[in-house]
Amino acid sequence: MQKDQLLTRRRALLTGAAALGAAGVAAALVPGTGNRAAPPAPPAPGAQAARRPLKPSEYRLRPLTGYGPPSATGSTPVRTEPLLRMSGRGRTMVLTFDDGPDPRYTTPILDTLARYEVRAMFFVCGEMAAENPDLLARMADEGHVVGNHTWSHPLLTRLGRRRIRLEMERTCDIIEKAHGERPQWFRAPYGAWNRAAFQLGAELGMEPLAWTVDTLDWTTPGTATIVDRVEDGAAPGVVVLSHDAGGDRSQSVRALRAYLPGLLDSGYHISVPRRQYA
Incomplete structure (x- = not known):
């Protein structure tokens, strides 16, 4: 199969998957902060938690406060x-899932x-994607969304604009080559955002x-844990952060196997967001 035909097939699969999930996915997201807090002392690993019905509290169901309308640059807003x-x-x-793909952990997560x-x-991360393009191709075939997490996972608040653009652009290019389309979502390493x-x-x-x-x-x-x-933390609208690379992520793999069926049994629909802007 020629490269152009492969990319066309992947784009068609992504479009169809998005249409199937649209009914259960909100059309917008709510702005707020997401900086990583200092890590607490890790508790000792214990036996796997017993699955139980999930009852989100009234507090977690409250919508977060917005920060006003964003200014627009082209078709994508500047937030x-x-x-x-x-x-x-x-x-x-x-x-x-951040920092991948890593075959040791991304593959069982996809499974x-x-x-x-x-x-x-x-x-x-672009450097990981460049080493594992087959995993991005699988993500495309199975309808997952791939976002940009920079090329080398630097702290962006310590970089100049030229370096930040290079980190983003190189990763956009490798995602388009392996996944079939350019990314529509971006996440700053360490949750460290700047203008x-x-x-x-x-x-x-x-x-x-x-x-x-x-x-x-x-x-x-x-x-x-x-x-x-x-x-x-489960509640309507939440976005859960986990990792599939950057260290030993075997606990993350096992945890997904444990909590995912429980979330589904409790009536949660696990899907991906739709963009408000083309």
Whole structure:
């Protein structure tokens, strides 16, 4: 199959998958902050948490306060805060995975998502994507959304505009080559955003997405602890942050296998967001 034909097939699959999930996915996200807090002391790993019905509290169901209308650059707005949760009705959640792809962890995560016919978002680093283009091709074929997480995972607040643009553009290019389309979403490493990141992301056609629930899985707190954090934070519209690379992510793999069926049994619809802007 020629390259152009392969990219066309992947674009068609993505378009069809988005249409199938549109009914259960909100058309907008709510802005807010998503900076990573200092890691707490990791608790000792324990036995896997027992699955239980999830009952989101009234507090977690409150919509977050917006930050006013964004200014527009072309068709993508320039925001002053990242989007961090879906708005609208329905028990819909978004699962996101950062820093990959890494065959050791991304592959079993994709296997679990496929088993339950669930789509997720993967914010990939360009240097990892360049080494594993087959995994991005699989994400495209299975309807997952791939976002830009820079090329080398730097702290953007310490970089100049030229370096930030290079980090973003190189990653956009490798995603388009391997996934079949350019990314529409961007996430700053460490949740460290600045004006240049918002402006350059918008110029490249990307919306900034943070998160609502941080599993802190990068601290390797134990599988049961990760499961508890997802289940305790579950609520309509939340965006869950996990990782599929950047260290030993075997706990994250096991946790997904444990909490995903519980979320689905509790009536949550796990899907991906739609863009408000073309």
